Amino acid sequence: MSATFDRGINAFKEVLDAPIASFFSSCVHCGLCAEACLFYTETGDPKYTPIHKLEPLRRAWQQEYTLLGKLAKLTGLAKAVTDEELAEWGPLVYDSCTLCGRCSMVCPVGNDIAYMVRKMREGMSAAGHAPEGLVTATTRAIQSGSPAGVKWVTVQAQIKRMQAEFGIEIPVNQENADYLVLMSSWEILNYPEYLGAVGRILNQAGATWTLAQDAYEATNSGIQIGASDLARELVGRIVGAAERLKVKCVISPECGHAYTAIRWEGPNLMGRPFGFEVKHILEVLDDLRRAGRLKLKGTLDKPLTYHDPCQISRRGGVYEQPRTLLNQLAPQFKEMADSGVMNWCCGGGGGVSANERAEPLRMTVFKRKKAQIEELGVKTMVTACANCRVVMEEALEHYHMNVEILGLTELVAEHLDEEQ
Amino acid sequence: MTALELLTWARGTGLSLALAICAFGILLRLFEIFSLGRKADLSPPRDASPGSGWRTIVSRSLPPPGLFKRSPVTYIGGYVFHIGFAITLFFFVPHIELVRGLTGLSWPGLPMQVVDISAVAAILALFAVLASRLMNPVKRFLSGFQDYLAWLLTLLPLLTGYLAFHHVVADYTLMLALHVLSVELLLVALPFTKLFHTVSVFVSRWYNGDIFGRKGVAS
Numbered sequence: 001m002s003a004t005f006d007r008g009i010n011a012f013k014e015v016l017d018a019p020i021a022s023f024f025s026s027c028v029h030c031g032l033c034a035e036a037c038l039f040y041t042e043t044g045d046p047k048y049t050p051i052h053k054l055e056p057l058r059r060a061w062q063q064e065y066t067l068l069g070k071l072a073k074l075t076g077l078a079k080a081v082t083d084e085e086l087a088e089w090g091p092l093v094y095d096s097c098t099l100c101g102r103c104s105m106v107c108p109v110g111n112d113i114a115y116m117v118r119k120m121r122e123g124m125s126a127a128g129h130a131p132e133g134l135v136t137a138t139t140r141a142i143q144s145g146s147p148a149g150v151k152w153v154t155v156q157a158q159i160k161r162m163q164a165e166f167g168i169e170i171p172v173n174q175e176n177a178d179y180l181v182l183m184s185s186w187e188i189l190n191y192p193e194y195l196g197a198v199g200r201i202l203n204q205a206g207a208t209w210t211l212a213q214d215a216y217e218a219t220n221s222g223i224q225i226g227a228s229d230l231a232r233e234l235v236g237r238i239v240g241a242a243e244r245l246k247v248k249c250v251i252s253p254e255c256g257h258a259y260t261a262i263r264w265e266g267p268n269l270m271g272r273p274f275g276f277e278v279k280h281i282l283e284v285l286d287d288l289r290r291a292g293r294l295k296l297k298g299t300l301d302k303p304l305t306y307h308d309p310c311q312i313s314r315r316g317g318v319y320e321q322p323r324t325l326l327n328q329l330a331p332q333f334k335e336m337a338d339s340g341v342m343n344w345c346c347g348g349g350g351g352v353s354a355n356e357r358a359e360p361l362r363m364t365v366f367k368r369k370k371a372q373i374e375e376l377g378v379k380t381m382v383t384a385c386a387n388c389r390v391v392m393e394e395a396l397e398h399y400h401m402n403v404e405i406l407g408l409t410e411l412v413a414e415h416l417d418e419e420q
Numbered sequence: 421m422t423a424l425e426l427l428t429w430a431r432g433t434g435l436s437l438a439l440a441i442c443a444f445g446i447l448l449r450l451f452e453i454f455s456l457g458r459k460a461d462l463s464p465p466r467d468a469s470p471g472s473g474w475r476t477i478v479s480r481s482l483p484p485p486g487l488f489k490r491s492p493v494t495y496i497g498g499y500v501f502h503i504g505f506a507i508t509l510f511f512f513v514p515h516i517e518l519v520r521g522l523t524g525l526s527w528p529g530l531p532m533q534v535v536d537i538s539a540v541a542a543i544l545a546l547f548a549v550l551a552s553r554l555m556n557p558v559k560r561f562l563s564g565f566q567d568y569l570a571w572l573l574t575l576l577p578l579l580t581g582y583l584a585f586h587h588v589v590a591d592y593t594l595m596l597a598l599h600v601l602s603v604e605l606l607l608v609a610l611p612f613t614k615l616f617h618t619v620s621v622f623v624s625r626w627y628n629g630d631i632f633g634r635k636g637v638a639s
Contacts (some may be wrong), residue, residue: 004502016456017456017457017458017459018453018454018455018456018457018623018627019456019458019624019627019631020456021452021453021456022453022623022624024572024624024629025449025453025616025617025620025623025624026616026617026620026621026624027614027617028614028617029559029562029563029567029614030494030559030564031491031499031559032487032491032494032495034558035490035491035558036484036487040558044557046557046558046560046561046562047561048588049558049561049562051562052561052562065452065456065493066449066452067452068612073605081497104628104632104639105632105639106482106483106484106487107480108480108481108498109480109617109620109621109624109625109629110476110480110621110624110625110626110627110629110639112478112628112631113625115631123533136499201565264462264463264635265463266463267460267462267463267464268461268462268463270462271462272462273462273463275462284426291526312639313600313637315635315637316635317635317637319637324532337486338485338486341637341638341639342484342485342486357571403518
């Protein structure tokens with residue numbers, strides 16, 4: 001156990017960098033991060049204050065990397081971080097943070113708290129304090145290629161289904177295509193229509209595309225649990241396939257953290273820039289639209305709103321593209337009070353939805369989204385993350401709310417002008 | 421030791437010592453931060469976003485949408501204190517004279533009445549944020565000895581300066597000596613307490629703006 005604990009502390013030392021040192025140095029305990037965090041606003045419990053979730057990491061930094069902290073440790077004035085403490089912090093770091101980064105947008109001294117929680121998880125998982133649900137998902141992803149244990153045969157079955165349903169050809173292992181299409185486990189299992197939709201859109205646009213048999217899964221539990229070596233292994237499979245098939249661009253599916261994993265963390269995990277582009281499907285749709293290659297007809301004429309997946313909008317910078325598309329497709333599109341980069345999380349991002357221990361808390365904090373939907377009075381919500389979708393569908397069921405959720409890519413595909 | 425001797429020490433040796441410790445402390449703390457380094461980000465930025473860090477240094481001074489309503493005391497108290505303190509510190513004519521005496525640099529001051537109001541406003545704001553710290557569940561939960569110490573060390577120079585200026589206490593020389601000493605305490609504590617945010621806020625805001633900026637998000 002102590003060997004594991006030492007690994008955790010070493011991981012803390014390794015992730016501590018100049019930005020984190022400046023963040024800890026600047027915190028004045030003003031408490032504003034709590035006001036931005038749905039785990040505090042919906043529970044009223046101060047222990048969910050974002051900066052407090054980092055307390056063991058802060059003490060490790062102070063005692064390892066500041067002169068006064070070192071002196072305090074030497075003289076016994078400061079007590080060292082203990083394994084019990086890390087165990088106690090497990091639920092704070094994993095259950096009550098979705099890495100949504102809303103706190104990082106409001107901190108008056110500019111602390112990127114989500115950046116720090118992501119880093120702190122490296123030490124927590126090394127010390128053996130990651131929640132069981134996430135450990136299982138990560139192990140499965142490494143062994144079978146998917147956190148949900150989805151195998152290629154399942155994908156093949158969905159390919160057949162989509163080919164039959166939409167009369168399209170779904171290419172596999174094609175070299176030199178414009179796009180390599182990835183899916184998340186949820187899309188393979190719950191929303192295979194996504195694959196049909198992407199296929200129809202890309203075909204109509206005259207783009208070439210392919211799936212890869214050895215890299216169909218975009219989700220990455222490695223970055224959620226905070227294990228960079230595993231995250232690297234998972235991203236490496238996609239990079240390997242993209243390079244082997246010589247594609248120009250990899251399309252990250254409607255999944256928030258998959259985009260963060262491939263687009264932003266990917267090159268850093270691999271230690272080199274990629275020779276291909278990585279885009280979220282919404283970026284691709286917008287590219288095609290601007291190039292006049294996305295021809296749409298008709299509208300969905302009912303009141304609806306858009307739920308911004310945190311990793312796509314606030315942490316990913318893709319917030320204008322869905323609005324351009326919705327303004328064209330949905331004349332009654334309305335914004336929630338806090339939208340775009342200031343959206344509220346669904347409550348299940350950052351691995352929380354894979355963590356069974358967190359389920360009751362996840363339902364509680366959904367009250368924020370519930371209030372937003374009720375304030376707007378819409379019965380239809382569009383989003384672009386299959387995880388948000390599953391989390392919200394479960395919570396809507398829990399609260400007996402009659403609201404449907406649509407994937408934006410499917411909505412676009414349903415309005416393709418296929419005669420043109 | 422008479423009040424005059426105390427004042428003489430405070431304005432001479434005391435001030436030099438305090439300034440030296442403060443300067444050394446700031447350099448040490450900055451070294452502690454920057455020596456940790458930062459790995460180059462190998463992911464291609466969404467847009468070239470030059471200046472995003474610098475913009476966030478400025479933009480973070482404003483409340484993000486919805487936050488002001490959730491925590492008005494923090495914002496109003498914060499603004500009134502920081503602006504009031506800055507006016508008192510930088511635009512009170514005797515302060516400018518002191519800097520001129522030490523460095524030769526000077527700038528125009530503000531009328532006494534403006535400085536007076538600013539100092540009172542800053543003191544009142546300090547009491548308001550203290551009340552909020554004691555009553556708001558999150559702030560009370562987060563606060564430790566250092567938070568209250570920093571509060572006291574910030575209050576003392578304002579309070580002693582105000583009392584000296586208005587000759588409220590009979591012995592003006594003693595009050596002035598206490599004022600200078602309280603400033604020295606503040607200077608010595610600045611690098612080693614959360615008061616260091618005075619310096620590090622520029623660094624942390626810059627990093628925040630840089631991290632968000634390369635993803636195409638104005639933070």
